[in-house]
Structure formats: structure tokens, C-alpha cells
Amino acid sequence: MSLEFRHIAHVYGQVRALEDVSFTAPAGEITCLLGASGCGKSTLLALAAGMLRLQQGSILLGGDVLADAGSSPPPEARPVGLVFQDGALFPHMTIAANIAFGLPKARHGEVESWLAQVGLAGLGTRYPHELSGGQQQRAALARAMAPGPRVLLMDEPFASVDIVLRRKLRRDCRIILRERGATTVLVTHDPAEALDIADRIAVMEAGRIVQFASPQELHDAPASAAVGAMFGGAQVVAARRGEGGFVTAFGLWPVDCALGPLPDATDLDLLVHADALDLAPDPQGLRVRDCHAQGKGVRVVLVAPDGTEITAETEKPVNAGQRYRAMPQAGSVRVFARR
Numbered sequence: 001m002s003l004e005f006r007h008i009a010h011v012y013g014q015v016r017a018l019e020d021v022s023f024t025a026p027a028g029e030i031t032c033l034l035g036a037s038g039c040g041k042s043t044l045l046a047l048a049a050g051m052l053r054l055q056q057g058s059i060l061l062g063g064d065v066l067a068d069a070g071s072s073p074p075p076e077a078r079p080v081g082l083v084f085q086d087g088a089l090f091p092h093m094t095i096a097a098n099i100a101f102g103l104p105k106a107r108h109g110e111v112e113s114w115l116a117q118v119g120l121a122g123l124g125t126r127y128p129h130e131l132s133g134g135q136q137q138r139a140a141l142a143r144a145m146a147p148g149p150r151v152l153l154m155d156e157p158f159a160s161v162d163i164v165l166r167r168k169l170r171r172d173c174r175i176i177l178r179e180r181g182a183t184t185v186l187v188t189h190d191p192a193e194a195l196d197i198a199d200r201i202a203v204m205e206a207g208r209i210v211q212f213a214s215p216q217e218l219h220d221a222p223a224s225a226a227v228g229a230m231f232g233g234a235q236v237v238a239a240r241r242g243e244g245g246f247v248t249a250f251g252l253w254p255v256d257c258a259l260g261p262l263p264d265a266t267d268l269d270l271l272v273h274a275d276a277l278d279l280a281p282d283p284q285g286l287r288v289r290d291c292h293a294q295g296k297g298v299r300v301v302l303v304a305p306d307g308t309e310i311t312a313e314t315e316k317p318v319n320a321g322q323r324y325r326a327m328p329q330a331g332s333v334r335v336f337a338r339r
Ligand SMILES: Nc1ncnc2c1ncn2[C@@H]1O[C@H](COP(=O)(O)OP(=O)(O)OP(=O)(O)O)[C@@H](O)[C@H]1O
Pocket: 012, 013, 015, 016, 017, 035, 036, 037, 038, 039, 040, 041, 042, 043, 044, 189
């Protein structure tokens, strides 16, 4: 069952948290709301959950109105499951009792199979404080999913778990959610997490959706330089269209470094991947500020005379005492009109 947001706007007093947000989380898929702190992700989720009343717009579940400005059913009247950052298990109940909580008595026999599904077989008699953070989150996931909600809303569900376990947990979680066919909306501020778990990503900026696309589409065709820079080592370089190329703080870059059509604008943002920059010694070039071997390659931070920095990735360490020219490879730079 799809979850559709239509023209949602929300204010807290003078603060405009959401402005004309419209998108559809497709049935059975995982949709991530991704954006910096304060962009409105949690507000959107709280509106869907019924923890906030809708002020403007409507939310539809499977094509039927779930809530609008005239009617906003409370959370318990909505067919949605909720998972929050801290898991929020009931501390005085065992894990099994937590999972059984939302189930009718006749279905309590299903608890064991839920424990097994989330990798907690044999731990049902423990209390939440007797589990690790990751185990608690998995129990919270099982508790939210056991009643079979048509929609699952998750706000930073892996935030309290360490980075190694987090990766495993979200991959397990993706498999369980996809197998169950739950329509999921998950809030995160971490682009890597969104890429790892989502079928679709709604990228938010200051209360608006700036792009709604699959991870592949975001990688191949970001809507702006800022969106592109969120994913995978790319950086934004300010430039001006000039005679023979792009005038940047790092020198003149030839037009053939551009990928795809050029926008009809003078002020530009260039999206450049660190590993697409070639460095060549140049006494008039950029100063090396840092050179850090990371195992796979070497990260080199260079500084232009005006203090602007750029990062390159090279195979071998550079000479920190030398100056270098940084030149993007042909066809490696996406060019956007500056907004
Ligand atoms: N109860 C509130 N009263 C006033 N302003 C609020 C309230 N809740 C949120 N805001 C403001 O609304 C905007 C959106 O907040 P929201 O919590 O939805 O963002 P977010 O993207 O989820 O942020 P974070 O990642 O930090 O949780 C922010 O400017 C925030 O300061």
C-alpha cells in the first residue's frame, strides 16, 4: 500500500518547517527522507504517524485519505508501526513480551519466529537492559513489524548503534522489510545509510524535497551540485564560464572536463570527484595542506592562493613540499548553474 504526501506544509509558530512537500512512498518499498538537521524530516514522519496534526495538505494510504487538515486520526487509529532512534522498548517487560505487546493473544505463538527473524532466537526471556544496543533495535523492529502494519515509519532507527553493527543491522533490516512487503519511510541524515537501505530517496533541504529518486538516479543524475556532493566523495567547485573553459580558484579548467550539456549561465557549480583529479607538479600551483594514505589510496588536500581547498585522491603520496596543478579528467565534471 503506497503512502502519498500531497502538498504538505507545516509551521511551528514563526518557523516554516515544511513547504509544499509532495511525494509517494511506493507500496512495499523503502523510502528514505534524507537531509541535514532541521530540514523537516521528523516533522514529516510525525505528521504521517499522527503525532502532529496536519495543517495543510493531505496524506493518503493506498489511495484513501489517511489524514488532512480536517481530520487527523491519532497514532493508535492508524495502520502504521513506529520505530525510533532509541528503540523505546518497555523496560519492565521481557523482549518476548515487548514483541507480543501489539499482538492479539491468539497470535502470541508467533513471537518465537519473530525473535528468530531478527536474530534474537533464545533471548526472549531477557529484559531490554540485558541486550546490546543493536539487539534492542532489532527487538524494537520486531515489535513494530509483528502486528503486520501496512506502513512502517522509522526515525533514525540505527543511530544509537555503533558503525560496524549499524551496517549489518540495516542490511538485515532491508531484507526483512522487503520480504515482508512493508511500505517503509525511514528518516536519516546519513547519505551512506540512505544509499545502503533505500529503494528511493527523498532529498530534503529547508522544508522542501529537492530530488526524489532511486540511489542509482541520484548517483547518475543529481539535481544540483549540493545533492551530488552528498554522495560518494564529490565536492563542489565554484566557477565562472570564461574564455577557453571554466575559471576556478584552482586555475582554468578546459571545457572538455565537463560531462553532459552545459547550462546557459555564467556562474557555475562544478561537481568534481576527488579521484577524477590529476595532479602534476607546478611551481606556480597549489600548496599541499595534507597528504593522508588511507589504504586504498592517498587523500591530498590542496590550497589555492585565495585559501580555497580542494581534495584529490591519488595512488601514491605526493611531495608535501612541492606545489601541484589539479586538473579534472576529461568528461568527469558535472556542471550546474549556480542557484
Ligand atoms: N516543536 C517545535 N517547535 C518549534 N520549532 C520546531 C519544533 N520542532 C521542530 N521545529 C523546527 O522545525 C524545523 C524542522 O524540524 P525537524 O525536527 O522536522 O527537522 P529534522 O530534519 O528532523 O532535524 P533533525 O535531523 O535534527 O532531527 C527546524 O527548524 C526545527 O527547529
